[in-house]
Amino acid sequence: MRPRDVLRTGAAGLRTRPLRAFLSALGIAIGIAAMTGVVGISSSSGAELDRTLAALGTNLLTAAAGQTLTGEEAEMPVEAEAMIERIGPVRAVSATGYVDGAKVYRSERIPEAQTGGVSVHAARLDLPATVGARVRSGTWLNEATHRHPAAVLGSTAARRLGVTAAGPDVQVVVGGERFTVVGVLDPVPLAAELDAAVLVGWPAAEAVLGFDGHPTTLYTRCEEARLESVRAVLAATADPEAPNEVDVSRPSDALAAKQAADQAFTGLLLGVGAVALLVGGVGVANTMVISVLERRAEIGLRRSLGATRGQIRTQFLAESLLLSALGGAGGVLLGAAVTAGYALYQGWPVVVPAWAAGGGLAATLAVGALAGLYPAVRASRLSPARALAAP
Numbered sequence: 495m496r497p498r499d500v501l502r503t504g505a506a507g508l509r510t511r512p513l514r515a516f517l518s519a520l521g522i523a524i525g526i527a528a529m530t531g532v533v534g535i536s537s538s539s540g541a542e543l544d545r546t547l548a549a550l551g552t553n554l555l556t557a558a559a560g561q562t563l564t565g566e567e568a569e570m571p572v573e574a575e576a577m578i579e580r581i582g583p584v585r586a587v588s589a590t591g592y593v594d595g596a597k598v599y600r601s602e603r604i605p606e607a608q609t610g611g612v613s614v615h616a617a618r619l620d621l622p623a624t625v626g627a628r629v630r631s632g633t634w635l636n637e638a639t640h641r642h643p644a645a646v647l648g649s650t651a652a653r654r655l656g657v658t659a660a661g662p663d664v665q666v667v668v669g670g671e672r673f674t675v676v677g678v679l680d681p682v683p684l685a686a687e688l689d690a691a692v693l694v695g696w697p698a699a700e701a702v703l704g705f706d707g708h709p710t711t712l713y714t715r716c717e718e719a720r721l722e723s724v725r726a727v728l729a730a731t732a733d734p735e736a737p738n739e740v741d742v743s744r745p746s747d748a749l750a751a752k753q754a755a756d757q758a759f760t761g762l763l764l765g766v767g768a769v770a771l772l773v774g775g776v777g778v779a780n781t782m783v784i785s786v787l788e789r790r791a792e793i794g795l796r797r798s799l800g801a802t803r804g805q806i807r808t809q810f811l812a813e814s815l816l817l818s819a820l821g822g823a824g825g826v827l828l829g830a831a832v833t834a835g836y837a838l839y840q841g842w843p844v845v846v847p848a849w850a851a852g853g854g855l856a857a858t859l860a861v862g863a864l865a866g867l868y869p870a871v872r873a874s875r876l877s878p879a880r881a882l883a884a885p
Contacts, residue, residue, distance in 0.1 A: 530828075557729060591708060593699050645693065
């Protein structure tokens with residue numbers, strides 16, 4: 495039989511039982527859609543992370559005050575910023591300082607215990623440029639406002655305090671004093687600790703809130719090629735007397751670790767999709783076995799007219815492969831649609847790897863071949879006389 499005749503003969507069996515064929519293909523489609531969707535969403539998330547890192551850069555290092563040998567909070571020198579600026583490959587340095595004891599409330603009427611987990615930090619004017627922070631509403635602190643009771647809220651802090659937008663009439667109570675909210679930040683991927691913080695000017699924190707002037711976190715941008723060399727000396731430069739009390743980290747490493755964790759979870763979901771695909775394959779096998787039983791008279795007639803066992807096997811195997819291929823193609827399209835919808839909803843680039851679509855189709859053909867092999871062999875072994883005599 496020519497390939498065109500094989501396809502036409504195999505498709506004839508599907509056309510005569512469309513509902514059964516649809517339901518069997520649906521089982522395959524669900525498994526392939528799950529696998530394609532999981533891979534596509536994971537790839538889209540990875541592409542978004544790569545885009546974020548490309549925009550924010552991977553050359554940011556943080557040096558944070560750690561703990562002393564006795565377990566107490568360490569304290570970095572006031573001159574730490576100036577000392578780090580003298581490192582050759584360093585291009586920008588900014589800092590924040592935790593204001594101990596300052597509580598934040600939406601108003602004076604809020605019970606004292608309901609702080610909302612919001613912390614207060616003094617911030618330098620060049621902080622957004624250094625960490626890649628963007629202002630969602632209002633403006634960042636400037637030479638005029640950083641000396642007065644003005645505050646910028648992190649995205650999480652704004653949500654907890656019930657502030658949706660900055661404005662001259664929007665105020666919060668910080669350390670018992672009213673501060674005007676001049677800005678609200680978007681989430682900061684490379685400095686997530688700022689999301690739950692109220693940021694005030696360094697001079698205002700010292701004058702109004704009793705801030706001691708010691709930085710608690712230093713943000714350093716340096717040449718990408720010299721990053722590891724800067725990282726090696728950053729702690730000793732920030733606090734020469736106690737470098738072991740300074741914790742140095744690279745924020746982009748945390749994002750990469752999160753992506754690795756997401757990929758591990760993706761592997762688990764792929765296993766679930768594989769199980770669904772296996773169940774679909776069992777459905778195809780069941781459909782083909784029933785088809786052989788119902789079409790024994792047809793098989794007997796074809797054998798009587800000269801069809802060989804090999805041609806009967808090819809017919810039913812082609813039918814199984816067509817059934818699986820239809821389910822696989824539908825599953826790939828459905829998985830791609832789910833990926834596109836979710837990625838666009840999240841604002842991510844849409845990425846459906848070609849290997850995922852191709853692998854999904856190859857998997858369906860393999861499942862179809864395995865599912866149709868036994869029914870095809872069984873059909874080919876039917877005696878023409880017994881097949882014609884079957885009811």
